[in-house]
Amino acid sequence: MFKRKKYHEKINWRKELSLLPGYIVVTLWVLFTAVMLFWIFAASLSTSKEIFSGKVLEFATGFHWENYVTAWKTQNVSVFFANSLLYSLVSCAGVLIISAPAAYGLSRWGFVGSKAIRIGLVIAMSVPTIMIIMPLYSLAVRWNLRGRVLLILLYIMLRVPYTTIYLLDFFSTLSTTYEEAAALDGCPPAKTFWAIMLPLVQPAVVTVTIFNFLSVWNEFFMALIFTPEGSATPVGVGLLQIVNAMKYTGNYGGLFAAVIIVFLPTFLLYLFLSEKIIAGVTGGGVKG
């Protein structure tokens, strides 16, 4: 998450002292986050009795890894997890197949309606989900679409406006000499796009895919409406179901284990890619 500096600056104590209040504020904030995450992890290895008697950090009866087994098998987390993984991966690929050519086309060829499509994409990015969810629901029923296929289709289409606009900016920065050279060599335009132009914007493709992955993994509203119960449930809605079932099962260790399992994939992704993610948050789309 952070690189250790190779050289040692001489510490200017007066300057550091004037920054002390700032250090205190951010340290407390981060400490709070760390305590919360650490306690949840410790609780996921404790029994419900230990949790309720406030003895989570003592591990008097050892580490209860079986909480994870319970969560994974009995509480169906394995199903939720597999679903979310499927949705995230397939949607990320699907969005690229739809958005990348469009972003390229819109950045290269001015044609009738291209401006309207651009404006439409920008507006679509800020349309609240509540404005589209009801007709989509009745369409899905009419077309007899449900379960995994339906959610994947929805997630792909949900991410198309953002992805297209994001990639469009990057394609616009590429020089046209690449295509001219390719055309002289007799390379057909479609091939030029997939083999030459798309690899040139690879860093942008990676960033946008990370964001699409996070967004689909963490999506909740659509999943709640389109998979009320059943085998297509992803992690968010699944976790809600586990929480709601708590008063019958009373297995708090299992609940916290489920929380950790849901939390871990995006957290690990963040550990390795935090710099890229943070740069991406303010890099595309958000402009003052």
Added chain:
Amino acid sequence: MRKNKAMIACFIAPTVVTLVLMYLYPVARTVLMSFFHVTNLTASTSTWTFNGLENYFKILHTADFITSMKNMLLIWLVGGVITLALSMMMAVILTSGIRGKKFFRAAIYLPNIISAVALATMWVQYIFNYDYGLLNTMLEMIGVKSVRWLGTDLKFWSMMAAFIFGSVGYYMLIYISGIEGIPQDLFEAATLDGAGKVRQFFSITMPLLKGILKTSITFWSINATTFFLWTKMFSPVNTEGSTIVPVVYLYDTVFGGKGVVNLDAGAGAAVGVVLAIIIVIEYALTNLLIKDGDLEY
């Protein structure tokens, strides 16, 4: 490159289909539906009966909807002021030259990466828990009686605190990128002229961040208006008056919730349209009130 109509169509068509199918048609149908009497969402249009603005009058006379709008307004105003102020403070601290900036920045942004359901569960099941929660444990240490953070009177504010904690990192990143875009020599010149840090913040940083501020207020407004998940997590089974927000009201009215006897898709659509209009009005107002001009620096 030679323009080729068939090829352009191949490249663009899937995106256009998405725009129409996922956005244009649903938005148009939602707006239309808000003017019709529609009980069941999946009923065909032939069963719809036109009833003008009746759905709008109906929701405006529903106590739950009014309560939900009040809650939303509180989240927008109180939550917004606190979140944006905290984010600004964090951004100023992190750009003041402290060590470990990258680490702090990444750690403060972390809650935005975690599934919000998991984050909300951590708050509900740990931080606010009455028996073993963090807050009550700390109160116990200093000898204060435990508090029912999730009791009816405090629940809304507890929910808001958790929501704010999860949001700060994002706005902080926006502000940091804004502050870093301001040329350093402006601050150096101000320091030479004897302006203190506070004066510099209000006379240089804030005026130059107008555009960024506008963006962040718009984002916050969209987030507050479409607030849903946190209410669902803090009142998972039964919707409660203390935490209800318009989207939850919409969800219960259209898809059914505990205590909802008559489903009313038309009224739900009207709620959606009202919220969309609020977002548009807010966007226009912010643009009108905060003029960023064309600053060159």
